[in-house]
Amino acid sequence: MNKPLKRHEALQPLSRDHHQGLLLGWRIRQGIKKKVDQNRIFEYFRYFWKEHLEPHFQLEEAYIFNLLDPRDEMRIKAEDQHRELREIEMLLEKKGVERDLLDLFADKLEAHIRYEERELFQYMQKVLGQNELATLNEKMEKVHSEKSECWNDPFWVK
Template identity: 55%
Template sequence: MGKPLKRHPALIPLSQDHHFGLLLGWKIRRGIKKEVEKDRIVKYLDYYVSSHLEPHFQLEERFIFSFLAKNDLMRKEAEQQHVDLRNSVDRILSGSENAFADLEQFAEALDAHIRFEERKLFQHMQVELTEEDLAELESRVKRIHEKIKENWKDQFWEN
């Protein structure tokens, strides 16, 4: 495999969000490993998804993916992964009987999704989009994107 492309400035804020998404997965797995009560982890998941993950998904779906054709295979894959992740969260929040297994599966799926976007989708976009498209994308992201600032007191993942 060749040398990775340098990340275009338009995509850097999304990559920064992805860092926090990877931390979400780590926190879930850490909580499970420490045998933290399921409800504490689920409440944090609910907070994080509604405050940060869902707005991130909406930004991508409404303003980022639209730079690719509707039938672009990478775009379709990313959109399907969003659907699958939302369904996983809905299952957990609705009181899944296998909450710990579902939380672990969600964390793994989120990690895989982030790796897909970082390693494949964003590289694809940087190759496929024109400089004008990338400049417009950067302008949109600057206007719309909000940095993640967590406001959660119960840090169950800590020692």
């Protein structure tokens, strides 16, 4: 059994966001599995993207990724994953509800979150100095806010 990863306090708010992102993927899959009207799933996806996921991506890009060299392979991979998720989101907006795209988004989002949690954040904790992490923690306390879920159609439980 894998032991839990120790996360620096500067990155903990993002890890909590990641948990919510994993729930989004799970909820999409549950909706598909339970044959819920895809419009209901899509509306939740749109809400979550706008209120939670895109702001989270912007925060990571503004405060986290730029702590690494622009040529760093791990940074490039995370940025590429953000770009790919945005492309799928744009396809969903353009094409409307498509089960396969929703499922693909859930898969890609989960893979991205697992990458950040298991590889990128661990790497950053090793390569960044304590001063950089402390400064990041101060910034995160100012710019990150915990967002509560505000959705009245829990299709994933029905």
